[in-house]
Amino acid sequence: MQPGDSYETGFDESAGKTINSTATCPECDGTVVADAGERHCTDCGLIIDEYHIDHGATKRQAPESETDPSHVGAPRTKTMHDGGLTTRIGRRRDGAGQKLDGARRRRLRRLRTQHRRARHGSKRERNLELGLREASRMTGALGLSESLAEQSAVIFRRAQAADLLLGRSIEGVAAASVYAACRCAGLPRAIDEVGDVARVSTERVRNAYGVLNEGLGLPTRPQTPRDFVPKFASALDVKAETRKRALDLAERAVETGVANGRQPSGIAAACLYQATRECGATRTQAELAALADVTTVTLRTGWHDLRNVLQTTETRADVDAAEGC
Incomplete structure (x- = not known):
């Protein structure tokens, strides 16, 4: 055609x-x-x-746009290098749904090749498309929301604008952008989870994230055990009272210094293990350790320290009550 x-x-x-x-x-x-x-x-x-x-613009009445019912197509997105304005050439059918003959299919194949070559004006644009496509793939594999996909794309664009991709793997920076978006949004995702779906090793993702955090000044905050408790509680399908008790224990661990210098996910698993014991819904240490991606020794050590703090607090409360009498 x-x-x-x-x-x-x-x-x-x-x-x-x-x-x-x-x-x-x-x-x-x-x-x-x-x-x-x-x-x-x-x-x-x-x-x-x-x-x-x-x-x-096509006029239509939509509940999300009552003031301006105009509709001009799909919204622009940061997850694509051209903002979502990509032109796609069909393969076997035309716009009316009719099948194309062999000559027209061959002609469209040549047009697709030329279109693919003409999409990028420079190598920088090709790298941008590769990184954004990789970030979109990982956000889909992790089941992240569309807003986090947009945020990870913005972080990758900022990294390229700051020349942070020079000498580094595009896949590694894309994976670090996804992890950085989770950290900025306060989503409890371990860097090992992102590394599992990335095309590079977890160590390279960690190094790239350090570069992004320092070069872009990301508004991240340190992760706490409280951030991981809802995730683990939902995975175990525990009761609401058990979840609330685990959250209280996570705050106590931070206040007493039990969580200092330790992996937050391991302390969160220890708090949830103690909460299940108190509420009569005991879970095994191996189950919680596997959920938090830590060893049973790490979980047991954190749980012993947390239990010692709780026993000391209870003993002190009993002494204060006896002195008050």
Whole structure:
């Protein structure tokens, strides 16, 4: 299919311009113009229903846009290098759903090749598309929301603008951007989880994240055991009272210094283990350790220290109560 085969000869898509052809109004032989998705006669006003392409906004009533019901297509997105304005060329069917013959399929294949080569004006744009595509793949594999996918794309764009990709793997920086988006949003995702779905090692993801954090000044905060408790509690499907007790224990661990210098996920698992014991829904240490991606020794050590703090607090409370009597 040639580009000129889609429309009639002399068809003008520009709004408000006279069509340069011999076509005239069938009623009064007046001048026919194309304007706002229709062809009409300037003399008698007759609308000739042959122009079905409307470049204007389509009016529709939507609950999320009551003030401005105009609709002009899909919104732009940061997750694509061209903002979501990509042109896709079909393979076996045309726009009307009809099957294409062999000659037209071969012609479209050549057009796709030329289109793919012309999409990028420079190597920088190719690297941007590769990084954004990799970040989108990982956010989908991790089950992250669309907002986090957008945020990870923005972080990757900022990293490229700051020349932080020089000498580093694009896949590693893309994975670090996904992890940085989770950290900025306060989502409890371990860097090992991102490393499992990345095409590079976890160590390279950790190094790239350090570069991003220092070079871009990301608004991240230190992770605490309280951040991981809801995630682990949902995975174990524990009761609400057990979840609340684990959150209280996580705060106590931070206040008493039990969590200092330790992996937050391990302390969160220890707090949840203690909460399940107190609420009569005991879970094994191996189960919680596997959930937190720590060893049973790490969980047991944190649990012993937490239990000692709780026993000391209870003993002190009993002594204070006895002295008060």
